[in-house]
Amino acid sequence: MCLAMPARVVQVLEDDNALVDIGGVRKTISLGLVDGVGEGDYVIVHVGYAISRLDAAEAARTLALFEELQALEKA
Template sequence: MCLAIPTRVVELLPDSQALVDLGGVRKVISLELVDDIAVGDYVIVHVGYALTRLDPDEAAHTLALMTEAGIDVGSACP
């Protein structure tokens, strides 16, 4: 099962793609569905696509809740 989870953009790539990091796991995703994303932004990612930008405080809160619930965010397939 894949979850839509907050991930941090660490690098912008050509062709509307970005490298994101989630707990040390890095993956290339598509930014085709969102506008004006910058390095350091948090985005909600599902099946390889950023769906929306997320406030950094909300991202931290969501990730903390997922960890508290026992979800290994590094393997939740961003």
């Protein structure tokens, strides 16, 4: 099973890269597949690549679902 995660862009770097925050973990990813991404935007990240942009409301809903799943797993 493959899983793509919403991530907030913290900093746009050189060479089509960006520093993103995924649940408190910061990671450098490639923006080479998505145009027009800026700091504060949300992207869907899969295996180190942003594969699409995501609006903030949809990112919040998706992240809330992941939190619910984590809570259920702990219960």
